[in-house]
Amino acid sequence: MVTIHEQRDRLVDDLLDRGYVHDPRVAEALRFVPREAFLEARDRSLAYEDRPVWIGWSQTMSAPHMVAIMCEYLDLQPGQRVLEIGTGSGYHAAVTARLVEPGGTVVTTEIIEPLASRAEACLRRAGINNVEVLHTDGSRGVEGGPFDRIYLTCSAPRIPPPLLEELKTDGILLAPIGEMPSRLVRARRDAEGTGWAEEDLGACAFVPLRGAFGVA
């Protein structure tokens, strides 16, 4: 009988072998957060397969390799303040929260109320206390900025301007942009400090961003 801890370790070993994870801190965070705790009981057998899982309301929990890739691109460090748009299950926020410990916090926003409440309950049950879940349209930004890091777990037609305004001058924003397949785009201040430099990091697949700066 393979225990759930062994399944989790095997998945992380596999992500390391396949080159999705390079940073030992990201590997540690993936080994620390119980992905099964963010799924309904009937779906828990899927927790350690490297693929997205449906979580209701036509939304998905991202695949572990995508969570890992995004954590690495964001260069998450202890003490940072992070804004996530698209809480979904709460799993990705939980991994981010681990990476900004000690001293860091995650504010995560979810536009679908039942998902926001469910994620909040899952985070509490998993003992993750440095995540604040807000039921709101995150594309408009939130109170409490500026943030060191901002990321979207849903695909936007373009980077929502209010989010760039909430990013610290040395901050990083990561977002899937455009139609299926989307491009994963990383934005930082340009060398002059007046505009934004965007890097295309490759293709990815995400559910669409809704709300004021969303698809519809």
Ligand code: SAH
């Ligand atoms: N990070 C999540 C992935 C969730 S999928 C996880 O690990 O489970 C993306 C989520 O973004 C969906 O739950 C969707 O409802 C939410 N979303 C879409 N548009 C949004 C918006 N404008 N503000 C906040 N959340 C939004």
